[in-house]
Amino acid sequence: MNFKERVPFGKTGLMMSRIGLASGFGVPTAAIEKAFYEYGINYLYLSMLKRGQMVRAIRNLAPKHRDELRIVLAKPTFGGFFLQSFVERWLKKLKIEQADLVVLQAQRKPLNQKLVDRIHRLRDSGKVRFVGMSSHERPLFGKIARGEVKAPVDFFQIRYNAVHTGAEQDIFPHLPQENRPGIVIFTATCWGKLLNPKLMPAGERPLAPTDCYRFVLSHPDVNVCVTGPSTATQMEENLKALDSGPLDEEAMNCVRRIGKHIYSIDSKPPLLAR
Numbered sequence: 001m002n003f004k005e006r007v008p009f010g011k012t013g014l015m016m017s018r019i020g021l022a023s024g025f026g027v028p029t030a031a032i033e034k035a036f037y038e039y040g041i042n043y044l045y046l047s048m049l050k051r052g053q054m055v056r057a058i059r060n061l062a063p064k065h066r067d068e069l070r071i072v073l074a075k076p077t078f079g080g081f082f083l084q085s086f087v088e089r090w091l092k093k094l095k096i097e098q099a100d101l102v103v104l105q106a107q108r109k110p111l112n113q114k115l116v117d118r119i120h121r122l123r124d125s126g127k128v129r130f131v132g133m134s135s136h137e138r139p140l141f142g143k144i145a146r147g148e149v150k151a152p153v154d155f156f157q158i159r160y161n162a163v164h165t166g167a168e169q170d171i172f173p174h175l176p177q178e179n180r181p182g183i184v185i186f187t188a189t190c191w192g193k194l195l196n197p198k199l200m201p202a203g204e205r206p207l208a209p210t211d212c213y214r215f216v217l218s219h220p221d222v223n224v225c226v227t228g229p230s231t232a233t234q235m236e237e238n239l240k241a242l243d244s245g246p247l248d249e250e251a252m253n254c255v256r257r258i259g260k261h262i263y264s265i266d267s268k269p270p271l272l273a274r
Contacts, residue, residue, distance in 0.1 A: 003019075020227070
């Protein structure tokens with residue numbers, strides 16, 4: 001498994017870098033452009049915070065590289081109200097005609113018919129190629145994967161890390177072999193808990209960011225893992241995971257041991273993430 005190679009993103013057929021960059025913590029424009037040119041990072045995620053640097057990077061890159069970029073918009077669901085106008089507003093700001101992906105954020109229950117209709121209209125408009133959903137509710141994804149709940153989504157954005165491994169039971173085994181949704185992972189570091197010396201088992205050193213991303217990307221059902229650095233230095237540190245490749249058995253066991261310990265003492269997400 002070579003993390004440097006782009007992979008097919010489920011049934012969409014789009015080719016994605018294994019790590020995606022999110023705007024939420026203000027990664028600088030120049031760093032984003034460097035990630036594209038030097039590391040091949042093409043998954044650019046406009047999250048709900050600090051979008052300015054990412055907007056500038058997309059404006060700079062898109063004129064020559066639009067076919068290669070995968071531009072992702074995050075939309076708080078709110079029942080899907082203003083979905084079309086939200087997308088149109090951001091396309092205008094980015095100076096592009098179409099977004100590759102839109103993520104419906106914080107979805108806690110099955111999609112109602114009004115939201116389903118809005119998703120279909122959005123796709124039919126040609127303003128968006130594919131629509132997915134993000135949630136902390138793992139059972140909901142499992143039901144969709146098994147066909148128990150209908151949802152016209154093309155990809156899942158899932159919480160998965162060494163602390164929260166429930167997707168290995170609740171979601172991944174149930175993904176269909178055909179028309180498989182793309183899988184994007186967030187919170188690889190468990191909101192920094194896996195990097196915190198105070199939360200380590202006795203005698204263990206905290207993990208490096210690369211360990212966290214390698215853990216996630218080592219799972220064969222994962223397509224993309226999103227990182228949200230705030231500086232160029234943090235970004236380059238995180239992207240070292242691409243060079244390192246999958247964890248070996250000893251390292252995997254170590255990461256799982258630390259994750260299990262943290263889960264036993266501090267498994268809750270930050271208040272704003274709930």
